[in-house]
Amino acid sequence: MTNLMQHRLFLPLLALALILLANLVLSPEFFHLEVKDGRVYGSLVDVLNRSAPCALLAIGMSLVIATGGIDLSVGAIVAITGAVCANLLNSSFDTLPLVILAALAVGLAAGMVNGSLVSIFGIQPIVATLVLMVAGRGIAQLINSGQIATFQNDTFASIGIGSLLGLPAPVVIAAVVFLLVQFAMRFTALGLFIEASGCNPRASHYLGLNVRVIKFLVYCVSGLCAAIAGMVITADIQGADANNAGLWLELDAILAVVLGGAALSGGRFSLPLTMIGVLIIQAMSTTIIMSGIEPKYNLIIKSLVILVVLLLQSPSFRQQLRGLSGARNSLGGKA
């Protein structure tokens, strides 16, 4: 029992389970699943579907944070990618492979800008990526000439609303990206290299690791992930809203990584735990919508739940809690 409780997966999973359980009381329809037109349909699927963009961003963000950096620009990259896709689809260059390649190229280019600012010019990551966070949305507005660019293209729209293997396409896309990156991290030495350069860059350098290249690469991966998320979000509403697409999503992604137990100082990350973090955030949003709570309480409830999850993960808080329950034997059931 104690072994189980000390497992890294235990607390995040418990938090997710509790949020989902809250729905048993608040809105039992939540767990209703049915197959409609060859795809699974229900609130649980919605939670997965709605968390796909944030999951994609969080995958890239995990790697960046593991090197001790941070990428604030991903939300803006989502907006730029969306604007590029929507405008290409409205032009004569509207073949699907071309649009997807262009979007990925935009994301890669943005990641390379961040990566070179951080690794070559040695600018603090939070400042380096802040540049693109602010400028990026401006660029997206420029591309869209200040409007919401809408398009009619069923093939591209299927990235956001289609289904594969009975699941919404965004879920499948996020799952594939997750598996690819997880494989590269845990079945090659790449994950170790990334953690090493976050943990102690100087020691890693002396050991022969090219820390600069690794840092440059993680920002590129983050940019690519943001581009994929941008396509999913744009395809979902068949329009690119430069002002709102991916707005504050970078913060949700960072939060998910932290909920997954990663250290913001770098050196430690876990993609599966990050994914659970993403699901916690989205399950909470969907729960709030389903439960009929007045909108003005949304943010307070969200922050309280997150505070509790983070506190429970803090080793010193848990020690104090244990001390309390040991002394009075009254809090034993709660922790």
Next chain:
Amino acid sequence: MRFLFCLLLPLALLGCGESTEKKSAGDTNGDSNKALVIGFSQVGSESSWRTSFSESVKAEAARRGIDLKFSDAQQKQENQIKAIRNFVAQGVDAIIVAPVVETGWKPVLTEAKRAGIPVVIVDRNMALDDDSLFLTRIASDFVEEGRKAANWLMEATNGTCNIVELQGTVGATAAIDRMKGFKEVIAEHENARIIRTQTAEFTRSKGKEVMEAFIKAEQGGKNICAVWAHNDEMAIGAALAIKEAGLDPGDDILIVSVDAVTDIFKAMADGDTNATVELSPHMGGPAFDAIEAHLQGKTDIPKLITINGDVFTQATAAEEYAKRKK
């Protein structure tokens, strides 16, 4: 149009030179040959509604032969304050401001008042304790928009309807007032009620996400008769969600919204949404009317002039869409 502009441009330039020489309210004798010079400080171009608002003011100025000095503040108050100071320094006849925020305007408006230049506030409000600082305020009546939307819906459903509401950003004046006006009317119909309400932050993607959840919470949407969205963007998002749930938006579930942006006319023409109340972007006309009246020496100008938009339905949607599409 271009011909008219060529004709007006020299006239306007002439007026510009003259106004610096003798600039006092009494001098303008109604329809003199001298063109009015008016400075307009706009918030920016953050939405398509804002763009059509700017275009409408420019077109109205061109129609009246007014030399409009347009300044885009890019959503920053300091740019607006700079622009107003510039207008004062240039000695314009009047200033129109669409403020980005409510507070912090007193010093710069006092400067304009000392220079004897009337200021008209359009769209959003300014928090001012001294109403001699501005000539008048032109604004939409958000409460009335809510009432109009509700009246349309009650007529379409004979007063029997389970409504889900997509609210705007929590705390936004437009959201609070539209909600209030809508509820007022709904309260008079005992078989109509709002069964679910949640914010979708005025955006299309949130509108879709919230509607998805509502449909699932209300027996696959069978329980929902209509969606009331505080703006068109959320309505379009809701229509997407309803379609994906295998229902027909505009038919199985009615959709009524506010704003009348170009995209909603296409949605209405396609039968996806039902009605929209126009948030009129045509504030230029009333603003120029007030300024001209003031310069002619009239003193009975009300401090608040509200303008109301019309309700548009599917009947005229295709026609309106063709008209509004650039």
